[in-house]
Amino acid sequence: MQDEDEYEGLPANAGYMVNMLAGALAGISEHAVMYPVDSIKTRMQVFSASPVAIYSGVGNAFARISSTEGMRALWRGVSSVVLGAGPAHAVHFGTLEAVKELAGNMGCTPMLATSLAGASATIAADALMNPFDVIKQRMQVHKSEFRSVLTCARVVFRNEGLAAFYVSYPTTLAISIPYNAIQFTVYDQLKELMNPRREYSPSSHIVAGGVAGAVAAAVTTPLDVAKTVLQTRGTANAADLRNVRGMWDALRVIGARDGFKGYLRGLTPRVLTSVPSSALSWMSYEFFSTLLSHAFACPNFGLQKLQFEQTHRPGCWARGV
Known part of the structure; x- marks a missing residue:
């Protein structure tokens, strides 16, 4: 009787490429599905002089944007996320697994x-994703002049220079390092608690991922507001917003303008985005990781006959005849 391999164990010939490819597919899935809610979050965090762009809640924002600008406005800039999310998440998950293994061996x-592992993965991935995130938010704001990712990138670079794409990077790291460390730690602990046998279990991945995303999002919301202020400063009319220099300056301006409640702008849509997107991301990652690892291990892998019982040779799923 042969021993059954753990579903998470990767074959030697797959290596970190499986994690990176699985991460890329998971990242694109996560961001594309939840993009309209992310657009609402961005708009709620921007300090606008126009009462038309001030929303009382997620439902109010959705109704007003869809009725005055059309549903397509909620998807504006999604191509920037798709272009950046694949490579960034590939780097993220590849680094995640590599550092986790290295730290365990030490x-x-x-x-x-x-x-x-979560913190290291964030530093690498955010360096790649930050410019795409700046472009995305410039396209999401109310009455954005941009309809093309390339046009937005060219105009921002011409008017504000390369620094515009990285002015929020320290703030992004200040958000993402605790966010991902919290998220990955909570996810790993909950997954272990819910699935001690470490079997392929989409339900445990979804629940653990959703809870982990909610906790991490709520804790880091004040810094996310500061990041939005920095990334959209080029669209602001007020001098204090347009000339904001960094994270602490942004936090000071937010407090001066809106008090404590300013630091919680967009909390609801941020959590609403993070719960399903984190659940989807981890579920997708675990699925693609499992799928790809066995595809690498089994040359004649047939998706239409995919099963989780192993037969014939160790490391392969039953394929039928």
């Missing part, structure tokens, strides 16, 4: 290893 505790 004797770190599981919790410390997962936290270090």
